[in-house]
Amino acid sequence: MRICITRSEKYAYSETFVRDQIAGFSKLAEVFPIHSGRYPEREENDATLSPKPFWLMHKVVKTFLGRNNLFSDYGVKKYFKEHKIEVVLANYGMSASHMVPPCRALGIPLLVIFHGHDATDKKLLQKYHEKYQRLFGYASFIIVVSNEMKMGLIHLGAPPEKVRVVPCGVDTQKFTPNTNPSTTRHFIAVGRFTAKKGPLYTIRAFNQVLKKFPDAKLTMVGKKAGLYDSCQQLVNELNIQKSVIFTGVLEQDKISDLMKTSLAFVQHSITAPNGDMEGTPVSIMEACASGLPVVSTLHGGIKDAVIHGKTGFLVEETNENDMAKYMIELCENAELAKEMGLKGRTHIQQDYEQQNQIKKLYDLAKEAIA
Secondary structure, eight states, X not given: OEEEEEOSOSSOTTOHHHXXXXXXXXXXXXXXXXXXXXXXXEETTSOBSSOHHHHHHHHHHHHHHSSOOHHHHHHHHHHHHHTTOOEXXXXXXXXXXXXXHHHHHHTOOEEEEEOSHHHHOHHHHHHTHHHHHHHHHHOSEEEESSHHHHHHHHHHTOOGGGEEEOOOOBOGGGOOOOOSOOSSOEEEEESOOOGGGOHHHHHHHHHHHHHHOTTOEEEEESOSOTTHHHHHXXXXXXXXXXXXEEEESOOHHHXXXXXXXXXXXXXXXXXXXXXXXXXXXXXXXXXXXXXXXXXXXXXXXXXXXXXBTTTEEEEOTTOHHHHHHHHHHHHHOHHHHHHHHHHHHHHHHXXXXXXXXXXHHHHHHHHHHO
C-alpha cells in the first residue's frame, strides 16, 4: 500500500499521536506524509509540493480571494501522481475537505480522521459546512475518536454507514507502571491550557484537597500559553504557589517519570464556550497506561477511556466539588488508587493498544482501495 498521510504541522508538540500514527503505518505500508497548514503544502523534507512559481501564485490568489485554488491543487495532484499514491488518510476534517478535489480528480480514495475541535467548534463548522458536506459525500470512511463525536458528525450530515470509531492508541510498552501504592499525594495534569481542558476547575478542586492534605502537590505540564496566565493568577490568589508546579512542555520520557511518582491524573475537561470538545485525550490514555487512576469528567471519549468507579472517577462538567471529593478519596486510600490504576492499564491494553488501533486504520484503507 502506498498511502499519503496529511497533518497540519510537522512538529506540533501536542500532536504526538499523529507522529506515532505515521511511525506505526510505516511498519505496514509505504507512507508519504505531507504537512504545513489546513491544505498541506510541503513534503516530509519540507520541500514545497508545487514548483516555486505555482506555490507563489497559490499564496497570492489565496491572499486576495481568501481560499485555496487550482494552484494549490496542482502541487498535491503532482505529488500524488509522482508517488503513485493509492489512498489518502487526512488528519482533521479541514485538511480532508481540501483533499477532496485532488483525490476526486485522480480517483484516489480518501479517509478522514476527526480528532476534536474540527468536529465541534461552532465557528469552524459554520465556515466549513459546504466543504464538509462534499467531504462526507466523497470520503470512503469517516473516522472519529469517540462515540459522542460519531453522533455529532451524523447530526451534521455524515452518512452513518461510513462512520467508524477508532480512538488514537497508546504504546503501552513506553509506560512502566509503579505497582506499589504511592507514598505521596501528588497529582499530575498534562495538556494545553485551553478552555476545553478546564485547568481552572482543576486548580480550584485541588485547592479543596489542600485544605485537608496540605502536603498535596499538583504538577501541570503544558505550554505556557492560552489560559496559563489565568491559571497562574488563580494560584497566586489562592496563595498555593508552593503546591502547584507549572513545568512547561516536557518530553514524553520526563512525563512518564512524573507519572511513576504520582498518585493520580486529573483533568477537568468541559465543552468550551465556542463548542470545542475533546475527542479521546491521549494524555488520559497515557496516564492509564502508566497505572494511574484518572479523575476527570463525563465528556467526549473520556467516558469510554475511563470506567467510573473501576479505573478512576468521572464527574459532571464544572462540578469541581465532586472532583475534589474523589481526589480526597484517593489521598485517603493509596491502595485503592493503585488498584484502579492497574485496572486502567489493563483496559488500555485491551481496547486502546496503539498498533491495534493503527491496524484498524490500515484495514479501512485496504477496504477503501478495494
